Amino acid sequence: MSSTPPLNILIVGSGLAGLTAAAILRPHHLVTVFERGTDSIATGGQGIIIAPNGTKILDSINYNLSRAGAVPILGIRTYTKEGVVLEDVDMDMKERFGADCVAMKRSDFRAELLRLATEENGSGDPVKVVFGKNVVGVDAEEGVVEFGDGERVYGDVVIVADGIHSRLRNAIVNDPSNHYEAQKTGLTCYRIAVDTESAQISLGNLVLPHWWDPQTSSNRSSIIYAGDGTPRFITAYPIHGGSMYNLACILQTQDSPKEASESWYADGDKNKMLELFGDFSEEMRRILSAATEVKVWELQDLEPLPTWTRGRSILIGDAAHAMTPLQGQGANMSIEDAEALGLLAPGTRREDVPAILRVVEDVRRERVSKVLEETRKSHGNLKVADRVFANADFNYGYNGIKETLKARDETV
Numbered sequence: 001m002s003s004t005p006p007l008n009i010l011i012v013g014s015g016l017a018g019l020t021a022a023a024i025l026r027p028h029h030l031v032t033v034f035e036r037g038t039d040s041i042a043t044g045g046q047g048i049i050i051a052p053n054g055t056k057i058l059d060s061i062n063y064n065l066s067r068a069g070a071v072p073i074l075g076i077r078t079y080t081k082e083g084v085v086l087e088d089v090d091m092d093m094k095e096r097f098g099a100d101c102v103a104m105k106r107s108d109f110r111a112e113l114l115r116l117a118t119e120e121n122g123s124g125d126p127v128k129v130v131f132g133k134n135v136v137g138v139d140a141e142e143g144v145v146e147f148g149d150g151e152r153v154y155g156d157v158v159i160v161a162d163g164i165h166s167r168l169r170n171a172i173v174n175d176p177s178n179h180y181e182a183q184k185t186g187l188t189c190y191r192i193a194v195d196t197e198s199a200q201i202s203l204g205n206l207v208l209p210h211w212w213d214p215q216t217s218s219n220r221s222s223i224i225y226a227g228d229g230t231p232r233f234i235t236a237y238p239i240h241g242g243s244m245y246n247l248a249c250i251l252q253t254q255d256s257p258k259e260a261s262e263s264w265y266a267d268g269d270k271n272k273m274l275e276l277f278g279d280f281s282e283e284m285r286r287i288l289s290a291a292t293e294v295k296v297w298e299l300q301d302l303e304p305l306p307t308w309t310r311g312r313s314i315l316i317g318d319a320a321h322a323m324t325p326l327q328g329q330g331a332n333m334s335i336e337d338a339e340a341l342g343l344l345a346p347g348t349r350r351e352d353v354p355a356i357l358r359v360v361e362d363v364r365r366e367r368v369s370k371v372l373e374e375t376r377k378s379h380g381n382l383k384v385a386d387r388v389f390a391n392a393d394f395n396y397g398y399n400g401i402k403e404t405l406k407a408r409d410e411t412v
Helices: 016-025 052-060 093-097 106-118 169-173 196-203 270-276 282-289 330-343 350-380 384-390 392-396 401-411
Strands: 008-012 030-035 047-050 071-073 075-080 085-090 101-105 128-131 135-139 144-147 152-154 157-160 183-195 220-225 233-239 244-252 295-301 313-315
Touching (some): 008 016, 016 106, 052 101, 052 392, 157 169, 183 196, 313 350
Parallel strands (some): 008 030, 157 313
Antiparallel strands (some): 071 101
16 A cells, blocks of 8 residues: 555536546545535536446446436437438447447536545545635645635645636636637527426427437437528437436527626526527427526637646646537546546655646647537537537547557557
């Protein structure tokens, strides 16, 4: 057993990236997560799809997909706005890549990560999650976080996972112009989640549509296109053990005076959503009208950063590489980032941390840049299914940072 003491790791942000990193690092280190929100914070009630590259990592940390209400996604099906099937493609993900695509309610996904990180009977010391603690500054070289009340906490590693509108990004990038901020992409997404009972009530004398009906849905992620030359489509897939559906309604952004930080995950206008998609089928309109909560994103991404690391600090997740959901890889990149931090192995000395973080960045930044590039191509080609399958081997075939480093060594 190593005589080197465990690292004291400080994580800023309790979203998907931060909590995945916490769960991965807790077996061998002392981990504290600082979250400026309350303990009721979540990442939204809408859905998220984790692809095989992410699912394999979750499997490796004993993430309980059943507890999280995960639904396997076994194919992609496209429809006209009237509900006519255009294409139905099976995805042999488990056989081909070693794991399924799964869909979850975001709050369910996060709750299971939080349980893994903090449960008493897990491996290592439970992660300490401190809510209502606003980190306002980071000394990246020394590994110090500073809070709004003037308190400073010292660590061996600082992981900044505070999201797309990171307040701490520039402490690491160190750009005097503070140029690296999220930019709008010209696309807007209304997101809702509707349970089956509410949908049936709203449908009245109409039956569940083909993409929802349990007899015909076949665990598909369905894409319903406007088909009239306008860049509008709706993505629908089951979540929460199949008892709900996530619907993401995407279109070209209308003129918006809002700053990028104001137009991210804002409350949406249901009537406006219904107006914008009012030419879709009667079944779809009724299902959209059943939503009790509507969120709207003006979809944004982030230019590749010149660096993710400085000293003993590193950016991960959307703080490092925000991208739109049009390839379904944003959350998966965050999970991969967290897995890569497993290079902070037991026995890692404090003085070794900066060099290890640079290796993590070197591997991750190269891969993420390619994923971002392909995702941006999707902004102009809204045949999403085509784009997803075109990059399947690269996206889903990833087996973690150690395999990547091993492959690099073998080619030298």
